[in-house]
Amino acid sequence: MTGDGIFQLLLYLVVLNLLALPLGRYMARVFSSEPTWLSLLLAPLEGLIYKICRINHTQDMGWKLYAASMLTFNGFGLFAVYLIQRMQNVLPLNPQNLGAVSADSSLNTAISFVSNTNWQGYGGEVTMSYFTQMIGLNVQNFVSAATGIACLIALVRGLVRQESLGIGNFWSDMVKATLYVLLPLSLVVSILLSSQGVVQTFQPYAAYSTVEEIKSAKPSSEPHLIALGPAASQIAIKQLGTNGGGFFNVNSSHPLENPNPLTNFVECISILLISAALCHTFGKMVNDLRQGWAVLAAMSVIFLASLAICFTSESSLSPALSALGVDATSSTMQPGGNMEGKETRFGIANSALWATATTAASNGSVNSMHDSYNPIGGLVPMLLMQLGEVIYGGVGSGLYGMLVFAIITVFIAGLMVGRTPEYLGKKIEAFEVKMSSLVILFPPAVVLIGTAIAVSLEVGRSSVLNSGPHGFSEILYAFSSAGNNNGSAFAGLNANTPFYNYALGIAMFIARYWLVVPVIAIAGSLARKKRSPESLGTMPTHNALFVSLLTGVVLIFGALTFVPSLALGPIVEHLMMVSDLSQGVSAK
Amino acid sequence: MRDLVIQSLLLYFVLTILTGVIYPGAVTMVAQLAWPQAANGSLIKDETTGGTIGSSLLGQEFTSDEYFWGRLSATTPPYNAAASSGSNLGPLNPSLLKNARARIEALKVPAGKSSKVPVDLVTSSASGLDPHISPASALFQAERVASARGLTQHEVEELIKQNTEGKQFAVFGESRVNVLQLNLALDRLNRPASSTPKPNR
Structure with a gap:
């Protein structure tokens, strides 16, 4: 750890928070249907879309209709993405003549992109045509993010409204999130990225001969190719929408996806921007800004601690490599630290920052290979996913997950003092607690059961690249990622097999839809209730006490659930590394 | 229910045109005009x-x-x-x-x-x-x-x-x-x- 690295991380946090505040207020205006400075341009377009789609945007939907609309819309997405991949060989914009994607991989990818996970079992540049990337995947990058935002806004309306049967209009929330939030931000970011060297072209892959071949006049039998494509437009929304599915196989470590430290900074800000801003949107919409700050504070505390641990761990090199006479000291002349699977231009600080941000949010893009992290450095991203993707989390889904934890927190606090728990004046009763339990219990169940099945079967174990506890970590990481809609990987695991494509596909599906439906149900139930007036006995949910309770509940719940499995993976590996038992692990 | 299906289909189609065709097309046009060297690799x-x-x-x-x-x-x-x-x-x-x-x-x-x-x-x-x-x-x-x-x-x-x-x-x-x-x-x-x-x- 260097002072210089720490400065970069602090600068990141300052810029993130400076941008999140105005964006949050802006989104509150958008979803309250108040005019904004973009309305002049976008309101007519919005009206036109409603007209074409025969949507009555003033219709107030009950929670069941809201959920049904969401599921139907997502169902069509699933179908479209699957079909496009299966037919890409006969569709246009396929300059490399890539064949149709296999059935299991197509299904996995379709679920992955519709559920905002963007787990990638495939390598982008060797699998997907430009058409599939644009019309299939890029569209999902927008609408899956918009779905998350819409469902969050529905939950917030449930908290705000009284004695109301409706929680808003799903179509209108979708269109607003896409038009007023995601598209303008993506346009700005993608144009900036393309100016820096992120490719944005429809030309076929470029052929070249290397300098050495030309000098020695020995051309190689096959020309070298450089993969290209319309990447910048996709990368902007993949970051902003916490999607994370890279255009190229190695995601944002690819120099044509993330060419320099400036693009890295912009992409990394984009990961957390909307999720952080939505906290302020929430505060504004419930008419108590402190509520938004409190939730954001709880997120930031866990984020900062995780970042510090990850950065410290990656700043050191394993004893075995150091013993070869390798210099890993950080200085102005070299990044130092554990540079395996990291890019020189990002070094340790920016790689650790990205790894922490991308797993705190359910983004899942990477600018370094998490599989090659030191055991504790790799434990941090794994644990952040296992906490349920609520530390910022996915756009919309992160905050609705955190609000569910807030409900659990007031419930536990209420049990302690023997009062009916309330959140923002709404009584939390049996129905809300039951639904909240579903939300927080399903992902861990999926992760742990999935991991247990995979390690018990030969088809599960044979995909592992690294042997020993690290191999177990690869499988645990995969299910933690899919079971919480993150999408990053310990990429040594060969997950493009029928077993993993189906198993992880099911995990991603459950993690998204068996969570979001109970959340919408909570919204419906809360909207029907009256707000009870604040009294002396009301527990405030905007002060330091509540922030620490909420942080505690998230951490204790995650720790109780996952410490045993983490002990079998990264913790054992760490102990082996420091005690130099590593020689006992044979090469696979 | 029938309304729901039609609305879903139409909205999916419209958003596909908007975010899958117009948006990447516009970015490509700007990038190719303004900085073709950077945009082409x-x-x-x-x-x-x-x-x-x-x-x-x-x-x-x-x-x-x-x-x-x-x-x-x-x-x-x-x-x-x-x-x-x-x-x-x-x-x-x-x-x-x-x-x-x-x-x-x-x-x-x-x-x-x-x-x-x-x-x-x-x-x-x-x-x-x-x-x-x-x-x-x-x-x-x-x-x-x-x-x-x-x-x-x-x-x-x-x-x-x-x-x-x-x-x-x-x-x-x-x-x-x-x-x-x-x-x-x-x-x-x-x-x-x-x-x-x-x-x-």
């Missing part, structure tokens, strides 16, 4: 033949003593810009040590040399296409390149200094040397009489 042309010799943003493999070498690359073959990949080797994986040992051997570090090998020179990059090495890694190779080319070590070190990029805006990222650019600068300074590439991996 930052390709470099050979000054004499006009053929493409790579991208200024992507590393390529160098194996002869006359050139600086980049990071280890885990793609097959190394530095394959059509199929990027990291090594994904865990910190205790024996292959990690094997690769590092082989690199150190290829570097022919003289016994008793005081300076240690910089870590980025013996580890694989994340993309397998990292165009950069640290300034320390470039300086570490200066002696070899100078003697292979009949230059003084001072001349080569000066060239490294000229080709070192500092932190962006003095804040972001790490200081680094673009290996391809540095090697092209070397060739401009003095063309190797004969080059006999030797495998280093």
